[in-house]
Amino acid sequence: MKHPEIIKQMVRSAIRKMAFMALIFIPFFAEAQNKEVLTKEQYKVIEDSFKNSGKEFTRLFYQTIDYKSWVHLLYGDYYREERGIGLCTFKDSQLEGAIDQLIYQVMNIQVKELNPKKLGKRFVLTRDLKEDSYLSITEPLIIGNYSFILFKYRYSESLEVQKKNHNGDWVYECSIPLYVVFVD
Numbered sequence: 001m002k003h004p005e006i007i008k009q010m011v012r013s014a015i016r017k018m019a020f021m022a023l024i025f026i027p028f029f030a031e032a033q034n035k036e037v038l039t040k041e042q043y044k045v046i047e048d049s050f051k052n053s054g055k056e057f058t059r060l061f062y063q064t065i066d067y068k069s070w071v072h073l074l075y076g077d078y079y080r081e082e083r084g085i086g087l088c089t090f091k092d093s094q095l096e097g098a099i100d101q102l103i104y105q106v107m108n109i110q111v112k113e114l115n116p117k118k119l120g121k122r123f124v125l126t127r128d129l130k131e132d133s134y135l136s137i138t139e140p141l142i143i144g145n146y147s148f149i150l151f152k153y154r155y156s157e158s159l160e161v162q163k164k165n166h167n168g169d170w171v172y173e174c175s176i177p178l179y180v181v182f183v184d
Contacts, residue, residue, distance in 0.1 A: 036112045038064075038139060043118045045140035045147045048170035049160055050122065059134040062125040063113045067138060070150060070157060070178050071106040074099060086176030088161055095161070095173070098143040105141045105148075112139050146173070155181040 038046075050058050074085060083089055090096040116125055126134050138150040147162045147170055157178040162170040 036110050038112050038114070038118070040118075041142060042140040043115075045142065045149060045162060045170050046123075046137070047120055048162060049149060049172075052172070055122070057122050057124050059124050059126050060114060060119075061129075061134055061136040062127050063111050064109070064139040065136045065150075065152065066109050066111050067136075067150065067152065068106050068109065070159070071103050073178055074102065074159075074176065086159070086174065088174035088176060094144055095146060095163075098146040098148075101143050102141065102148055105143060106138075109139050109141070150178075155183060 074080065084096075085099065088095060088099075114123075114125055116123065119125075128134070136152040138152075140147050140149045145164045147164070149160050149162075151158050151160060159176040159178060161173045161175060163173040165171050
């Protein structure tokens with residue numbers, strides 16, 4: 001009779017260990033599955049944004065930001081005019097339509113960690129918020145043939161608009177300065 005009792009104890013012990021291990025590892029698997037990532041096309045938008053900057057390297061905050069309040073500036077009379085908005089003109093009605101859709105896209109942006117292996121060598125990712133020279137960006141939003149990416153520096157913010165050309169490259173179209181702080 002002792003033999004079946006030993007087997008039951010071993011089975012209970014094994015079940016307890018498996019349950020304990022599951023409790024430990026489930027949060028790690030859940031986090032890995034829930035962590036949003038940028039698409040290949042969004043990385044291309046980031047790369048193409050800096051293609052002609054002339055800088056040897058660019059410091060980027062290691063993750064995108066989910067900063068959303070700036071989008072409301074695009075819809076007031078202060079920035080928007082009949083001819084366009086900021087440095088963007090509405091010669092192409094698709095651009096105006098994309099900007100009109102932007103508010104709905106911005107509400108869904110999330111923080112996404114940038115993968116240094118998917119960015120070019122010119123990019124240096126930083127976690128230090130005290131550095132003056134770093135740049136925070138939102139995840140690139142792609143609407144039709146236009147992409148939008150918010151650049152947030154320490155003393156300024158602007159929305160860069162790019163248009164996809166026939167080669168599949170994202171080319172600077174225009175920008176919308178949102179604010180600039182002048183310091184002595």
